[in-house]
Amino acid sequence: MSQTTTEGTAKTETSPETVAPKKKVALSEGKRAERRLGWLLCAPAAITMIAVTGWPILYSLLLSMQRFDLKFPDRTEWIWFDNYVTVLSSPYWWNAVWVTVLLTVVTVAVELVLGMSLALIMHRALVGRGIVRTTTLIPYGIVTVVAAFSWRFAWTPGTGYLAEALGGDPVLTEKIPALMVVGLAEIWKTTPFMALLLMAGLALVPDDLLKAAAMDGASGWQRFIKITVPIMKPAILVALLFRTLDAFRIFDNLFVLTAGSQGTSSVSMLTYNNLIKGLNLGIGSTMSVLIFIMVAIIAFVFIKLFGTAAPGSDDGGKR
Amino acid sequence: MAGIGGAETTGKKVGWGVLNTVVVIYALVPVLWIVSLSFKSSETLADGNFIPREWSLENYQNIFSTTEFTRALVNSIGIAIIATTIAVVFGTMAAYAIARLDFPGKNLLVGVSLLIAMFPQVSLVSPLFEIERSLGLFDTWPGLILPYITFALPLAIYTLSAFFREIPWELEKAAKMDGATPGQAFRRVIAPLAAPGVFTTAILVFIFCWNDFLFAISLTSTEQTRTVPVALSFFTGSSQFEDPAGSIAAAAVVITIPIILFVLFFQRRIVAGLTSGAVKG
Amino acid sequence: MAEIVLDQVTKRYPDGALAVQEVNLEIADGEFIILVGPSGCGKSTTLNMIAGLEDITDGELRIGGQRVNERAPKDRDIAMVFQSYALYPHMTVKENMAFPLRLAKVDNATVERKVQEAAEILDLTQHLDRKPSNLSGGQRQRVAMGRAIVRSPKAFLMDEPLSNLDAKLRVQMRTSVSRLQKQLGTTTVYVTHDQTEAMTLGDRVVVMRGGVVQQIGAPQFLYEHPANLFVAGFIGSPSMNFVPATLENGALRSVLGDCTLTDRVRQLVEGSDAPREVIMGIRPEHFEDAALVDAAALSSGGKFTSQVDVLESMGSDKYAYFNLTGEQAASAELQELAADAGADDVPGDGISLVTRLSSASGAVEGASADIWFDADKVQLFDPSSGRNLTYTER
Numbered sequence: 001m002s003q004t005t006t007e008g009t010a011k012t013e014t015s016p017e018t019v020a021p022k023k024k025v026a027l028s029e030g031k032r033a034e035r036r037l038g039w040l041l042c043a044p045a046a047i048t049m050i051a052v053t054g055w056p057i058l059y060s061l062l063l064s065m066q067r068f069d070l071k072f073p074d075r076t077e078w079i080w081f082d083n084y085v086t087v088l089s090s091p092y093w094w095n096a097v098w099v100t101v102l103l104t105v106v107t108v109a110v111e112l113v114l115g116m117s118l119a120l121i122m123h124r125a126l127v128g129r130g131i132v133r134t135t136t137l138i139p140y141g142i143v144t145v146v147a148a149f150s151w152r153f154a155w156t157p158g159t160g161y162l163a164e165a166l167g168g169d170p171v172l173t174e175k176i177p178a179l180m181v182v183g184l185a186e187i188w189k190t191t192p193f194m195a196l197l198l199m200a201g202l203a204l205v206p207d208d209l210l211k212a213a214a215m216d217g218a219s220g221w222q223r224f225i226k227i228t229v230p231i232m233k234p235a236i237l238v239a240l241l242f243r244t245l246d247a248f249r250i251f252d253n254l255f256v257l258t259a260g261s262q263g264t265s266s267v268s269m270l271t272y273n274n275l276i277k278g279l280n281l282g283i284g285s286t287m288s289v290l291i292f293i294m295v296a297i298i299a300f301v302f303i304k305l306f307g308t309a310a311p312g313s314d315d316g317g318k319r
Numbered sequence: 320m321a322g323i324g325g326a327e328t329t330g331k332k333v334g335w336g337v338l339n340t341v342v343v344i345y346a347l348v349p350v351l352w353i354v355s356l357s358f359k360s361s362e363t364l365a366d367g368n369f370i371p372r373e374w375s376l377e378n379y380q381n382i383f384s385t386t387e388f389t390r391a392l393v394n395s396i397g398i399a400i401i402a403t404t405i406a407v408v409f410g411t412m413a414a415y416a417i418a419r420l421d422f423p424g425k426n427l428l429v430g431v432s433l434l435i436a437m438f439p440q441v442s443l444v445s446p447l448f449e450i451e452r453s454l455g456l457f458d459t460w461p462g463l464i465l466p467y468i469t470f471a472l473p474l475a476i477y478t479l480s481a482f483f484r485e486i487p488w489e490l491e492k493a494a495k496m497d498g499a500t501p502g503q504a505f506r507r508v509i510a511p512l513a514a515p516g517v518f519t520t521a522i523l524v525f526i527f528c529w530n531d532f533l534f535a536i537s538l539t540s541t542e543q544t545r546t547v548p549v550a551l552s553f554f555t556g557s558s559q560f561e562d563p564a565g566s567i568a569a570a571a572v573v574i575t576i577p578i579i580l581f582v583l584f585f586q587r588r589i590v591a592g593l594t595s596g597a598v599k600g
Numbered sequence: 601m602a603e604i605v606l607d608q609v610t611k612r613y614p615d616g617a618l619a620v621q622e623v624n625l626e627i628a629d630g631e632f633i634i635l636v637g638p639s640g641c642g643k644s645t646t647l648n649m650i651a652g653l654e655d656i657t658d659g660e661l662r663i664g665g666q667r668v669n670e671r672a673p674k675d676r677d678i679a680m681v682f683q684s685y686a687l688y689p690h691m692t693v694k695e696n697m698a699f700p701l702r703l704a705k706v707d708n709a710t711v712e713r714k715v716q717e718a719a720e721i722l723d724l725t726q727h728l729d730r731k732p733s734n735l736s737g738g739q740r741q742r743v744a745m746g747r748a749i750v751r752s753p754k755a756f757l758m759d760e761p762l763s764n765l766d767a768k769l770r771v772q773m774r775t776s777v778s779r780l781q782k783q784l785g786t787t788t789v790y791v792t793h794d795q796t797e798a799m800t801l802g803d804r805v806v807v808m809r810g811g812v813v814q815q816i817g818a819p820q821f822l823y824e825h826p827a828n829l830f831v832a833g834f835i836g837s838p839s840m841n842f843v844p845a846t847l848e849n850g851a852l853r854s855v856l857g858d859c860t861l862t863d864r865v866r867q868l869v870e871g872s873d874a875p876r877e878v879i880m881g882i883r884p885e886h887f888e889d890a891a892l893v894d895a896a897a898l899s900s901g902g903k904f905t906s907q908v909d910v911l912e913s914m915g916s917d918k919y920a921y922f923n924l925t926g927e928q929a930a931s932a933e934l935q936e937l938a939a940d941a942g943a944d945d946v947p948g949d950g951i952s953l954v955t956r957l958s959s960a961s962g963a964v965e966g967a968s969a970d971i972w973f974d975a976d977k978v979q980l981f982d983p984s985s986g987r988n989l990t991y992t993e994r
Contacts, residue, residue, distance in 0.1 A: 033500070034421060034501060035420075035422045038420040038421070038425065041415060042417070044408075044413075045410060045476065046413070048409060048469055049469050053443065053469060055450070056446035057442075057443075059446040060442065121338055121339070121342060125338070126332060128339045130586070131339065133586055135347060136346050137590070138347065138350060138578075139346055140526075141526055141582045142578055143547075143574055145532050145571075146353065147349055149571055156564075159366075161352065161368065161369040188345075196590055197593070197594060241437075245439075248439065251533050252533070268533070272444065276537055281448070281449055285446065288442035288446070291439045291441060295437060295439045493680065493682055494688075494699075495653065496680040497674075497679070497703055497747065498751075499674060500674065503703060508688055512689065
């Protein structure tokens, strides 16, 4: 930052004739070069991100207020909020919302507990830490669709070891069992990611502090609850935010495991079906906008919880 | 680094050994299962056994004999590599500027990328579907590469700016004092130091592109551009009555191998990359 | 080689904060000058403005007679040594030292020769192919120096270059920095917060406080003739004692007893329009055990008796600490000095006094002692402005 030219010239009463002409360039060469370089370096990223998200977001707002069905392009017309009324009064939509919320809450809660255990194992393991860390990265790295197929075949009667072991009932054809399988697949795939984020938080807890607490007579559980958790709270919130938003978009696992049948559609699944299968752009866009609003609310709540610890709120990285 | 008040007794080691085993089994069982499926012959495919009774390469021969899979593999590799390269180059430039330079609009950029990171991708699918159709980008490589870059950029920018912040500020000043222009300071001092971070970011971005399903299934319609995850979901088997599970499993194993290799070789870096943004915030 | 002139140089941040205010300084060619002061006094900002790493808000900076305000660091032909050394971790020692020459597109043979020369001067020849991470603190420091000297710049700027070394090494490096500067004869601006470095290294010392230059002069001169309370308190270790005192008909009253001003001091005080209430400053070495002072001196100085709080025998002499009852001398300068020394929250009221006595002194910890001070060495300060009422150029 530097002062503006007006401030620069205001201070020249003492010797105006020598200082004034030079003061036009209040920013030194270096400072101006820095600004130019900053803009130049950010331009490609900024332009790409804005171009690929900015216009489409506006466009989906416009689409959501039109009757726009690719199967009947002639009947396209401006209908304002009718699509919203249609969607919000549809039982399918509300079912999808509840399925999504249920899956999100349950999987994130289980992942938090499992992920914390896994993080503690990775952080404190006396032996084989490298092996544990490497293998836990496999679920993170594996393509979700691949993992989903593995689970699907495992639960397919006849083919699958799990289905056979549990008596050969077709679990994926009933709503609640199917959702449990979807939740399981989701938890398996994303717990390692949660664990890694939490492990990074664990690393922030100074060992001396735990030793001091032990000297003060705190048991292992008390040390964890009273020292470790409060100190790593920012890391926990970051992990929860990332995972919650990610779980809310659940699509791949559902697509492969149930394809949304038996009322197991998530909001993403339902939107996809209306859009790509149904080719109804108006309704699809309306759902897109509604999902966007819900995600914004979730993010807002988390950011409120974070306070100033939100990612990106400080750019120095010095806390 | 031992736990509080814990000597490294044999008992504790055994305890950790058991825990580690549980974790390893947890992580590997679904992977081993799909590997097992891929090696089953069509006769034993549906026997429900975890370990193949009869090993066979039949499924692999099948998938590589059709263009459906090989074409998808080429698409996946090509699209992921191009998107990764561009996202990492753009991300490196932007992250350097964010971590090191002072310029108006910086916070706005950080905010926008944070928004995109949280953005529900499905919300973009409907408008992009329509826009890409009208621009002729639908069902083309660029049509997938563009959204991949966009959603990979926040990841790249966060990971990289965390890495860049760890490079001591004074080095850049020192380079300036040694006679470097800002551009030279970037190329000759910061870039070499940032290389490990850039590499890690490239792996993470590649995994992201490699993994994507939603954009790939929504913005493509033919074999010409389908990536492997999408092709998998369209596998039907050679006849209507044949179970495609074997082919799917074989294809799944093929696209899982590069990821497993990355993870094995770059475990430390991937962990550092994934956690850097989260801790530093 | 060049002289550096700061003409009314000012640094104001966009929020209006004034970091450096109208600094006037003429640094002669080949001079070794020290900028010293507590943290936040503007010394580093001043150095960065000379370097070109920060913009100059107002005023002019001339190097070798040319205005350089608008020039980028690379066009100023000056080298800098940083507190953290700022060695490039991915380059070997040799590559680090060659870096400025490579940027300047010097041919290979010359680069090789100059790096070898510098390495020999700094005794780094056997380390040339190592990476900075494999070097000790002292070696890294020397590499940083080497990178500065290879291109024979017009001036060296050093930003607390020794503060990351441990105490013993710091003393060693101090002498080698001093020797190197003499050998090369390059104009050097050296920033430190350590008054010992300031006293021992520089040809001249610039004491700064709150962005304003307090006094410029040779180290010994600053020690003997501080312009104000701040300089008096900052220069010297242990620092000068300050006691509130009253001036009355040529006599000085304080908790240290009454004493008559010597003619020299009286003339200075009369010439400076002194108030009645003053702060009296006496350096520790100007005290002595009264039993060891001859009668003539005894009568011309001041004398007090108090219990020795702590006695430290250094062998060559003894430091006796006293805690006298009475109001502490109060002024903004003294408060700031105490805060900088981290002493502002040390509990205790009353006046603490440090005296340096001859080793022959019979003072005993916990027992009472008679202490004399040299009235001719007393310095008097105006409590409101901090001005030295006994200041003289000689």
